[in-house]
Amino acid sequence: MIKTTLTYACRKCHSQDSRKNGKDAKSGKQKYHCKQCNSYGIVNPSPRYSQQDKQRALRVYQERASLRGVELALGISRKTLAAWVKKSP
Numbered sequence: 001m002i003k004t005t006l007t008y009a010c011r012k013c014h015s016q017d018s019r020k021n022g023k024d025a026k027s028g029k030q031k032y033h034c035k036q037c038n039s040y041g042i043v044n045p046s047p048r049y050s051q052q053d054k055q056r057a058l059r060v061y062q063e064r065a066s067l068r069g070v071e072l073a074l075g076i077s078r079k080t081l082a083a084w085v086k087k088s089p
């Protein structure tokens, strides 16, 4: 049998024991409430940084070759940056 009910994995604890919690007024996206860690979140939130931010961050990274340098200069988290660097050729 095909499961048709959509379950949302919690972004914090990755539990799927969550329930819908209306729509986000700003983005119109589905919100959820996680029963495991009692947190509220949005399903597939919009990316925090634009494509432009990303390009600029990667350029700065190539110059400085330091995740921390870019983090300090542009205020982009090292985690995000590391993911971009990994994906870029």
Ligand SMILES: [Zn+2]
Residues within 6 Å of the ligand: 010, 011, 012, 013, 014, 015, 034, 035, 036, 037, 038, 039
């Ligand atoms: Zn959770």
